[in-house]
Amino acid sequence: MTNDMTNYLEFLMKLKPDLKLKKTYHEIYQDCKEYLKISKDPYFICQNSNIMNIFDIAWVGLTENFSAVSEYYLFTLYWLNAINFEIYRAVIQELETNLILDEEILVYSFWLYTNKKKIKYNYYAFLEYIRKLGVKPQKFSTFSKITQKNISKEILKDEDKEIGREVDRILSNLKNRSQYLEEIASSISPKLLKYLDFHVDQRLLNDLAYYYSKHLSNEIKLKKKISMAEFQKKIENKYKENKFPVVPTVVDPILQSHLSNINAKAASMEKLAQFPKDLIKEYASIQAYSSPSVAQKIRITFLGGGNIGNMGILIQHDNNAILIDYGMSVSNNSIPRWHPSLKYVKAILVTHAHLDHTGGLPYLITPENGKQWYSTQSTKILTEKLLQSTSSIIKMNGITKKKASPLQSTYLKKSHLINLFNVHNTLTPNETFEVSPGFEVSPYHASHVFGSCGYKIDVFGKSIFFTGDFSLDSSELFEGANFPTDSDVTIFDGTYYNRPTPKTDPNTVILQAAETSSRLIIPAFSVGRTQEMIKRLERLRISKNKNIKTTGLAAEVSKVMGIKGKYDIVKDVSIDNFKEGDIVVSGHGMLQGGTVRNLLDDTKDDENTGVLLCGYQAPDTLGFALQNSLPVAKNRYHQKIFSAPISGHTNSDSLNGFISQIEGKKIMVHTPNNTVLRKEHKEILIPDYNREIVLRNKI
Ligand SMILES: [Zn+2]
Ligand SMILES: [Zn+2]
Numbered sequence: 001m002t003n004d005m006t007n008y009l010e011f012l013m014k015l016k017p018d019l020k021l022k023k024t025y026h027e028i029y030q031d032c033k034e035y036l037k038i039s040k041d042p043y044f045i046c047q048n049s050n051i052m053n054i055f056d057i058a059w060v061g062l063t064e065n066f067s068a069v070s071e072y073y074l075f076t077l078y079w080l081n082a083i084n085f086e087i088y089r090a091v092i093q094e095l096e097t098n099l100i101l102d103e104e105i106l107v108y109s110f111w112l113y114t115n116k117k118k119i120k121y122n123y124y125a126f127l128e129y130i131r132k133l134g135v136k137p138q139k140f141s142t143f144s145k146i147t148q149k150n151i152s153k154e155i156l157k158d159e160d161k162e163i164g165r166e167v168d169r170i171l172s173n174l175k176n177r178s179q180y181l182e183e184i185a186s187s188i189s190p191k192l193l194k195y196l197d198f199h200v201d202q203r204l205l206n207d208l209a210y211y212y213s214k215h216l217s218n219e220i221k222l223k224k225k226i227s228m229a230e231f232q233k234k235i236e237n238k239y240k241e242n243k244f245p246v247v248p249t250v251v252d253p254i255l256q257s258h259l260s261n262i263n264a265k266a267a268s269m270e271k272l273a274q275f276p277k278d279l280i281k282e283y284a285s286i287q288a289y290s291s292p293s294v295a296q297k298i299r300i301t302f303l304g305g306g307n308i309g310n311m312g313i314l315i316q317h318d319n320n321a322i323l324i325d326y327g328m329s330v331s332n333n334s335i336p337r338w339h340p341s342l343k344y345v346k347a348i349l350v351t352h353a354h355l356d357h358t359g360g361l362p363y364l365i366t367p368e369n370g371k372q373w374y375s376t377q378s379t380k381i382l383t384e385k386l387l388q389s390t391s392s393i394i395k396m397n398g399i400t401k402k403k404a405s406p407l408q409s410t411y412l413k414k415s416h417l418i419n420l421f422n423v424h425n426t427l428t429p430n431e432t433f434e435v436s437p438g439f440e441v442s443p444y445h446a447s448h449v450f451g452s453c454g455y456k457i458d459v460f461g462k463s464i465f466f467t468g469d470f471s472l473d474s475s476e477l478f479e480g481a482n483f484p485t486d487s488d489v490t491i492f493d494g495t496y497y498n499r500p501t502p503k504t505d506p507n508t509v510i511l512q513a514a515e516t517s518s519r520l521i522i523p524a525f526s527v528g529r530t531q532e533m534i535k536r537l538e539r540l541r542i543s544k545n546k547n548i549k550t551t552g553l554a555a556e557v558s559k560v561m562g563i564k565g566k567y568d569i570v571k572d573v574s575i576d577n578f579k580e581g582d583i584v585v586s587g588h589g590m591l592q593g594g595t596v597r598n599l600l601d602d603t604k605d606d607e608n609t610g611v612l613l614c615g616y617q618a619p620d621t622l623g624f625a626l627q628n629s630l631p632v633a634k635n636r637y638h639q640k641i642f643s644a645p646i647s648g649h650t651n652s653d654s655l656n657g658f659i660s661q662i663e664g665k666k667i668m669v670h671t672p673n674n675t676v677l678r679k680e681h682k683e684i685l686i687p688d689y690n691r692e693i694v695l696r697n698k699i
Helices: 003-015 025-037 042-046 049-059 067-080 083-096 103-117 123-133 145-155 158-176 178-186 190-196 201-216 229-240 252-256 267-276 277-282 287-288 341-342 377-396 406-412 416-424 506-517 531-538 550-560 594-602 620-627 651-662
Strands: 297-302 313-318 320-324 347-349 370-374 423-428 434-435 437-447 453-459 462-466 491-495 519-523 547-549 583-586 610-615 640-643 663-668 692-696
Touching: 025 277, 049 547, 067 491, 158 178, 158 190, 178 201, 178 651, 190 201, 201 229, 201 341, 252 347, 313 341, 313 453, 320 341, 320 434, 341 347, 347 434, 370 377, 377 416, 406 416, 416 423, 491 651, 506 531, 506 610, 531 547, 531 550, 531 583, 547 550, 550 583, 583 594, 610 620, 620 640
Parallel strands: 320 347, 347 370, 370 423, 462 491, 491 663, 519 583, 519 610, 547 583, 610 640
Antiparallel strands: 297 313, 297 692, 313 320, 434 437, 437 453, 453 462
């Protein structure tokens, strides 16, 4: 074992004296050495089940205690260069929750890093290093005094400090004079541009890079007429010469000043705008003038698998990736699986606010890793409410930071949630956005809950459509969704696939429940269903002579989403103020807790009180037991039970119609376990965890 290695392990042992290892350092080191031969290609790593297992312990075993052995395995793997920083950072994040990470480790491991890589200390290496470890580069001042002194003495040379000041100057310029982007860009040297990558978001960086490259292209002097290809080479050389960190994605106007000397017909930007998009892509813009290397494969990987639970879909092209949704399973709090390519993800698209699509975001997006997420404004607002409420539930359950799993402690750290909402970008339906170079996204209303969207993603000549949770059927709140069906791949929500469409009219049930119950409890999901029920009660004129009340998160959501009508937002409803003529619509649609559950318990012997279930009831929940008159519920609760079939998902009949219209590859997700495909649907794929679909683009 090398000396540095021993040093480090001993250092860790000092910080964590109660650590008991099942293997000796040496054994672990030898084990890991085996992996040395493995290529660093992330997809290659995926094929090695030993390594995957170790990573899985670190990443997915979030609800369990982190194993000390895997901690060492991971560090050793990193040490042996078999894994990269992003992975190592995931481990450090685990360490952090065990309160090991402090400035001393930071400095110490930087020292190891620079020694190992034989790189010279400089500001950039340091920035890169600490960002990847998960410490915000800007917050130099938050380090302890000793560390600050060490860093500036040991690590930062005078030149580095100069760069640091220059970066600060540009940042304040960007903040105060953002409208003069072009001017600011012209005063930045390419050397500084790469530092900015740590501080500004991808879009701003792209804009800066674009202006900067425009500036750069003016330095090219053409003495004679040259071909387009020759010019392209010149531009690329110029980028290389200047160590240009970003390839701008829109470069056409850069050509403008040179066009008279280029042997090619260039369309004007106005003309170009009239061309069909695909055509422009084929012969202009990106491929013609910029990126020299275009990989051939687009990979779609399902990190959450096909079942209802934790959604996470990774789309990768070359070393660039985006992610759609990053949810948390409501039944066991697990998040999508770890994948080496998560490190390439800069942009995360979020379809809607429900936790099975958003619950993992606080863990994935840390204040330091530069990832940004995108959704509609309503989804942002609702996600904030739902995550905050998750955080307070964890707190309410008395879980302390010390006892919390890494995922829980992420929720308990206020800064994580605050940061999450600082790195959000708004998407608007019917507009197209380039969220990451080469990934163009167009949102479509999904009619599932407020702000819900399906996304069409055009990526290097291929189109992928993901419906998210969606409904083709109209409700009180939305018209049914209208989605394109001509994408190369359509990934769709199959919640009600092959399940009988109920014949009962929900409104008949609601009317009956309201008429025959002296008081009525309506457990409904806080986001969407509560508001749908308020609207229905209004339209059925039930609100006229009953008192509709809502409380808690459901009330907050109704308020921020501007739901009008005759209903009262009340602070709390208890048995003492639950009167005849009251209808309480509130969160916890399956009666797992909250106001509705308290009222249910407190009225259990009253046969005149009604309970109206109005959504999906998962097995193992009290809602399910009541709905199906299981003895465990029937013997205890004597209220009248009603069940109105309402859903935010497409019913089975409409879904079959949609499936038959889809033209390209069909992939179904968000389906219950053991879903059986109909005979005529054998072409549909229900992906397992980590299933990868490869598309080849024509370029
Ligand atoms: Zn949903
Ligand atoms: Zn869902």
